[in-house]
Amino acid sequence: MGIQWTVYPNHRAASHVAAEIIAATLSETPACVLGLATGSTPLDVYTELARKHREEGLDFGRVTTFNLDEYIGLTPDHPQSYVHYMNKHLFSLVNISRDRTHLPNVQTDNLDESAKQYERLLKAAGGVDLQLLGIGANGHIGFNEPGAGPESVTRVVDLAPKTIQSNSRFFESEAEVPRRAITMGIATILRAREILLLATGSSKADAVAEAIKGPVTSDNPASFLQTHANVRFLLDPDAAARLTA
Numbered sequence: 362m363g364i365q366w367t368v369y370p371n372h373r374a375a376s377h378v379a380a381e382i383i384a385a386t387l388s389e390t391p392a393c394v395l396g397l398a399t400g401s402t403p404l405d406v407y408t409e410l411a412r413k414h415r416e417e418g419l420d421f422g423r424v425t426t427f428n429l430d431e432y433i434g435l436t437p438d439h440p441q442s443y444v445h446y447m448n449k450h451l452f453s454l455v456n457i458s459r460d461r462t463h464l465p466n467v468q469t470d471n472l473d474e475s476a477k478q479y480e481r482l483l484k485a486a487g488g489v490d491l492q493l494l495g496i497g498a499n500g501h502i503g504f505n506e507p508g509a510g511p512e513s514v515t516r517v518v519d520l521a522p523k524t525i526q527s528n529s530r531f532f533e534s535e536a537e538v539p540r541r542a543i544t545m546g547i548a549t550i551l552r553a554r555e556i557l558l559l560a561t562g563s564s565k566a567d568a569v570a571e572a573i574k575g576p577v578t579s580d581n582p583a584s585f586l587q588t589h590a591n592v593r594f595l596l597d598p599d600a601a602a603r604l605t606a
C-alpha cells in the first residue's frame with residue numbers, strides 16, 4: 362500500500378492526465394460509476410472531458426456519477442451550489458443521463474435521512490469505480506474536515522473555519538459561505554476501487570506532504586488514503602514542493 366504520486370510540469374498537464382485516466386475507464390467500462398469532486402482544482406479535468414466528448418466522441422451515455430458533497434443552505438440555482446457547478450462544468454456539456462447523476466440532496470427538512478439515503482444509493486449502484494478528489498489546505502477530502510474518522514460515512518458536517526475562509530473567495534463575503542454540508546465520509550471514499558487526487562499550487566504543499574508521508578491521522582483526513590490499495594496523487598511542482606525538497 363502507500364500512496365503513489367507523480368509530479369507534472371503544471372496544473373494543466375496534471376489535469377489532462379486525470380482526464381485521460383477517467384476517459385480510459387469510460388472506454389473500458391462504459392457503465393462505470395464515477396465519484397466526482399468540485400472546487401477550483403478539477404475544472405480543467407471537466408473542460409478536457411467535455412472536449413473529448415465533443416471532438417473524440419467520448420461516451421457518457423451509460424455512466425453513473427456520485428458527487429462527494431453539497432453545501433447546506435444554497436438553492437440548486439445558486440451559482441456556488443455544487444449541483445449548479447456540475448451542471449455548468451460537466452453535465453450540460455456531455456451526453457450524460459441526468460437521472461444517473463447524483464449529489465447529496467440538501468433541499469429537505471430531514472438532512473440526516475438524506476445523507477443516509479445517499480450512502481444507500483451509492484451501495485445500491487455497486488460503489489464507485491473511480492473517485493476523483495481534490496484536497497483542502499487543511500487536508501480535508503470532500504468536506505471531511507480534520508477530526509473526521511476512518512469509519513465516517515455520508516453525513517451532515519460543520520465546515521472548518523479555515524475552509525469557510527478559503528471558500529469565501531467564491532462568495533461575495535465570508536458571511537455568505539454556508540457553514541454546513543452533506544459529505545461522503547472517509548469510509549465511503551475508501552470503498553472506491555480506484556482513487557485519483559489532483560492537487561496543485563503551493564497552498565496544498567503541506568497538506569499533500571502530510572497526507573503521503575505523515576502519520577495516518579484524523580488531523581489530516583487525506584492521510585487515510587494511505588490505507589487504500591489504489592491511490593494516485595497527480596501534482597504540480599508547487600503542490601509537491603515538500604515531497605521533493
Ligand SMILES: N[C@@H]1[C@@H](O)[C@H](O)[C@@H](COP(=O)(O)O)O[C@@H]1O
Pocket residue numbers: 398399400401402403429430494495496497498502503504524528
Ligand atoms: N469540498 C471541496 C473539496 O472537495 C475540494 O477538494 C477542496 C479544495 O478546493 P479547491 O480545489 O478550490 O482548492 O475544497 C472544497 O471545499
